Amino acid sequence: MSQLVRTRITSREEPAPGFCLIEFYAPSLARAAQPGQFVHIRCGEGSDPLLRRPISIHAVNRRDGLVRILFQVVGRGTALLARSGEGMIDVMGPLGRGFSRGQACRNCNNSSGNAPAGTGNTGDIIVVGGGIGVAPLHFLLQEIAGSGESGRTTVLLGARSAGQLLIREAVEKMGFVVHVATDDGTAGHHGPVTGLLANALRRHPGFVYACGPAPMLKTVCALLAEAGVPGEVSVEERMACGVGACLSCACRVRDAGGRETYRRACVDGPVFPAGEVVW
Amino acid sequence: MNLAVNLGGIKMKNPVATASGTFGFGLEYQPYIDLQRLGAIIVKGTTPSPRAGNPPPRIAETPSGMLNAIGLQNPGVDRVVEEILPRLAGLGTPVIVNIAGDTVEDYALVARKLDGAPGVVGLEVNISCPNVKKGGIQFGSDPRSAAEVTRAVKAATGLPVIVKLSPNVTDIVAMAEAVAEAGADALSMINTLLGMAIDVDRRRPVLGNVTGGLSGPAVRPVAVRAVWQVYRAVSLPILGMGGIMTARDALEFILAGATAVAVGTANFVNPRATVEVVEGIEQYMRENGFTDINELTGLAQRNVAGC
Numbered sequence: 001m002s003q004l005v006r007t008r009i010t011s012r013e014e015p016a017p018g019f020c021l022i023e024f025y026a027p028s029l030a031r032a033a034q035p036g037q038f039v040h041i042r043c044g045e046g047s048d049p050l051l052r053r054p055i056s057i058h059a060v061n062r063r064d065g066l067v068r069i070l071f072q073v074v075g076r077g078t079a080l081l082a083r084s085g086e087g088m089i090d091v092m093g094p095l096g097r098g099f100s101r102g103q104a105c106r107n108c109n110n111s112s113g114n115a116p117a118g119t120g121n122t123g124d125i126i127v128v129g130g131g132i133g134v135a136p137l138h139f140l141l142q143e144i145a146g147s148g149e150s151g152r153t154t155v156l157l158g159a160r161s162a163g164q165l166l167i168r169e170a171v172e173k174m175g176f177v178v179h180v181a182t183d184d185g186t187a188g189h190h191g192p193v194t195g196l197l198a199n200a201l202r203r204h205p206g207f208v209y210a211c212g213p214a215p216m217l218k219t220v221c222a223l224l225a226e227a228g229v230p231g232e233v234s235v236e237e238r239m240a241c242g243v244g245a246c247l248s249c250a251c252r253v254r255d256a257g258g259r260e261t262y263r264r265a266c267v268d269g270p271v272f273p274a275g276e277v278v279w
Numbered sequence: 280m281n282l283a284v285n286l287g288g289i290k291m292k293n294p295v296a297t298a299s300g301t302f303g304f305g306l307e308y309q310p311y312i313d314l315q316r317l318g319a320i321i322v323k324g325t326t327p328s329p330r331a332g333n334p335p336p337r338i339a340e341t342p343s344g345m346l347n348a349i350g351l352q353n354p355g356v357d358r359v360v361e362e363i364l365p366r367l368a369g370l371g372t373p374v375i376v377n378i379a380g381d382t383v384e385d386y387a388l389v390a391r392k393l394d395g396a397p398g399v400v401g402l403e404v405n406i407s408c409p410n411v412k413k414g415g416i417q418f419g420s421d422p423r424s425a426a427e428v429t430r431a432v433k434a435a436t437g438l439p440v441i442v443k444l445s446p447n448v449t450d451i452v453a454m455a456e457a458v459a460e461a462g463a464d465a466l467s468m469i470n471t472l473l474g475m476a477i478d479v480d481r482r483r484p485v486l487g488n489v490t491g492g493l494s495g496p497a498v499r500p501v502a503v504r505a506v507w508q509v510y511r512a513v514s515l516p517i518l519g520m521g522g523i524m525t526a527r528d529a530l531e532f533i534l535a536g537a538t539a540v541a542v543g544t545a546n547f548v549n550p551r552a553t554v555e556v557v558e559g560i561e562q563y564m565r566e567n568g569f570t571d572i573n574e575l576t577g578l579a580q581r582n583v584a585g586c
Contacts, residue, residue, distance in 0.1 A: 002310050004550055042548065047343040047496045047524065051547060077340075092311075092550065238336045240345065240547040243310075245303030247323075247352045248338040262332055262352065267307075 002243070003028065006090045010066060012082075016164050018073050019132070020082040021058070024089050027065030033057050035140035036098025036234055036271040039069060040242035042090040043077040053077050054239045054266070056136035056211075057094065067091075070135040070166065095242050099140050099209055099232055099271050101147075123152060124205040126231075128220060129167075130158040130193050130212030136234055137211055138167045145174040154179070154200055158193025158212065162186035194219040201227040208274070210234070218279040231274040237265040244268075252278040280564055281571040282557070284318070286516050286539050287465030288439035289401040291318035291373060294533065294572055295557045298520050298543030299324055299377035299403060299443075300349065304363045305370070311550035314370050316557055318539060321375040322359075322367070324405050325393075327385050329355035334487035339476045344495030344522070345544060346474050348488035351379055356389045360396050368398030375441065379405040383418075383431045390435040401438050403518075404428060404463075407445030407470035419445035419470070422457035429461035441518060443467040444509075446501055455509040466509060467518040467541070469502045495544040496522040503531050510536025510577055524552065526559020533560075533572070534579035 011023045029039070040052040058070040073082050081089075125144065129137040134157055144153055158181040159165045165180055165187060172178050179196050180188030189196055194216060197208070201223060208231030210220045217233045224231045237249035244267035251265045253276040260278055263269065282293040296319040302308060305320045314320065332352025339346045353359070359376070367374050376399055378389040386404060393399055406428055407419035418424045425442070432440050442458040444451055446469040455466055471492025476485040484490075502521025510517060519537030523529050524545045532540050545552035560572065569575060 004311050047548075049340055050343055050345060050495050050544070051340050238338050240338050240347070240544075241301070241303075241307070241550075242547075243303075243307045243550070245307040246301055246338075246347070246547060247303075247332060247349050248347060250332060250335045250337055250352070252335075262335075 001032070002093055002095050004090075004092050005029065006088060009087050009089050015070070015166055019070065019164070019166060020073060020078070021068060021070045022081070022089070023066050023068045024091065025065055026067050026091060029091070029093055030060040030062050030065050030067050033060050033067065033094040033139075034098040035101075035143050036136050037094040037096045038136075038270065039067070039091045039093030040095055040239075041069075041081060041092075043080040049077040049080070051077075051240055052092065052242060053081065054095070054242055056234070056270075058135045058138050059142060060139065070132070070138070072132040092242060096266055096270050097268065099234070101143065122204050122206055124203065125149065125153040126156065126197065126200050126205045126208045127153060128156040128193055128197050128208060128210045128212070130216040131160070131164075132166075133212030133216070133234070134167045135211075137209065138170060140209060141171055141174060141176060145176070150175045154205070156181070156193050156196045156200065158182070158196075158216070160184060192216065192219070194223065198223055201229060205229055207231055210274070214279070217277070221274045221277055221279060224274045232271050233274050233277060234271045235265055235269055235277065239266055242266045254278055280561065281573070282561065284538050284572060286439070286518060287401075287441060287463075289319065289373065289375065289441075289465070291539055293318040293557050294539035294560070295529065295553055296321050296375070296518065296539060296541040297546065297553060298541035299405070301543040301546050305367050305374070308546065308550055312554045314372050316554045317372050318557075319373045319375050319400070320367065321377055321403055321541060322363070323353055324351045324377045324379040325353050325356050325359050325389055326351060326379050327356055327388050329353065329358070336485060336487055339485040339491065341474070341476060341493065341495075342497060344493050344497030346476055346486060346491035346493055347471070348486045348491035350488060356392045360392055364396050364398055370398075373400040374398045375401045375403050377403040377405050377443070378432070383428055386428050387431040387435040390432045394436040394438060399438065401441060401464075402432065402436060403441045403443050403467050404432050405443050405470070407443050407447075419454070420448050422453050425454055426457045426461035429458045429463050433462040439464040441465040441467045443470055444505070445470045446498075446505055447473045451505050452508050452512045455513045455515070459513045459515050463515060465516045465518060465538075466513065467520070468509065469498070469505050469521045472498055472501065494522065496524055496528075498522045499528060499531070503535050506532055506537050507535040507580070510580065523556065524548070526556045526563060529556045529560060530563060530575070533575045534577070536577040536580060538573075538576050
């Protein structure tokens with residue numbers, strides 16, 4: 001269950017200019033957290049900026065009770081968090097519905113690893129992230145590696161330039177095959193990471209996990225629909241309460257009956273089935 | 280020490296309620312607080328039919344405040360009565376339902392369906408939502424329309440009726456007098472202030488709805504002033520709200536004339552805000568030698584010469 005804790009920051013780093021990695025001590029939060037979930041953090045003591053900032057969980061160390069968040073400094077709130085001096089942090093979490101696991105195997109539904117009749121898809125997994133959207137995927141990849149599935153998982157990472165491929169090294173160390181794309185061509189494919197995804201989908205993966213800026217996710221969803229591959233995307237919306245009460249973080253989705261409706265990114269998401277989100 | 284108050288026939292064990300729209304249907308905050316500690320829970324605005332709400336973005340942060348334009352998203356009164364209220368009824372905390380509609384008949388219909396619903400001790404009539412095209416604020420800015428809605432709701436229910444006033448009027452006292460005359464049992468004030476924000480980089484309004492309602496500490500002085508003015512003119516009990524973050528903020532409203540208070544936006548910042556306000560009021564009373572919260576209502580009025 002989610003909880004409210006005021007706790008100690010154990011480390012703060014700047015993995016690249018304009019990005020911040022904070023680690024804090026919260027054992028029960030670390031135990032409960034699932035990949036794709038987020039924590040809701042106060043930026044300071046005063047009333048300006050007023051609202052908490054939802055930040056996805058980047059990594060947990062359950063043995064030592066540590067949680068890591070990785071975020072981009074984009075405004076006053078995140079700037080305050082990045083330099084909050086007193087060494088304490090006010091955190092609510094874990095919140096939201098994260099990535100579902102085991103989907104690829106279910107879609108494959110064939111223990112021999114051969115393509116199931118009808119779908120033609122394998123049990124392979126693709127994890128695709130762009131920009132700061134890679135933050136929660138790192139946690140997901142930790143879990144995938146922990147369950148011994150790194151061998152059948154391909155990781156695609158996109159960033160503006162080589163210096164901002166934030167999780168590349170860490171993910172390679174976990175044993176994943178990583179392909180990268182940069183907007184400026186300083187590393188890997190010159191262009192959006194969705195270009196790599198289009199190629200990878202030709203190998204009929206069983207499931208795709210994605211997180212990144214909205215235009216990227218829109219393309220991801222279109223590519224998945226075209227290829228007939230199931231997947232999940234983690235969306236970002238402006239959020240106030242974080243617990244499902246205020247209905248601020250409305251995400252437009254198509255329900256089972258095909259009707260468009262709003263769901264709350266904070267409790268119904270932030271991870272949604274790729275086929276449900278209306279862009 | 281007595282913290283209990285009577286808000287127009289609604290008995291509350293302490294003067295602290297949750298403001299409509301900020302507390303969902305109550306259960307969302309259960310992981311963080313004991314809901315039984317609350318004086319009352321005021322649940323989300325409820326309309327005759329389900330409403331999808333406004334397109335996102337629905338909120339924008341502003342200096343010491345926020346704009347919202349949710350657009351009265353709710354599952355409709357039938358589902359509220361059948362599915363949501365029964366879950367709240369077991370809590371032992373009085374539930375007040377905020378009601379809204381496009382027409383006078385809408386308000387009466389919702390009121391009728393809520394009459395006798397389990398756990399419901401009163402209705403808060405939302406004639407002040409700035410975020411829907413019809414209804415809402417249009418009833419809240421004209422004294423005659425406000426009185427008409429009040430009369431219709433009173434005729435449709437045996438429950439105490441609180442009318443929620445908008446600050447987006449020239450003369451809030453005239454509005455209060457009109458709904459008092461029409462039979463309101465209490466007044467709730469204030470709803471949000473109409474505002475807007477523009478994204479300078481994208482050169483367009485931030486909110487999908489263009490305009491929204493401003494809440495948070497930024498609006499508190501406006502709200503305290505409104506309570507002060509209305510308390511002097513109208514004898515109905517007042518539920519004061521607008522940017523209450525702490526017990527001291529709540530006490531400003533009570534000293535200005537509020538019988539009870541509601542905590543809204545603060546829930547987003549501190550999910551324990553309501554309970555901390557209750558505890559802080561108790562501490563203030565102990566430290567200052569008060570034994571009954573009702574002694575504090577309007578006390579600041581009596582300390583002003585010539586008032």
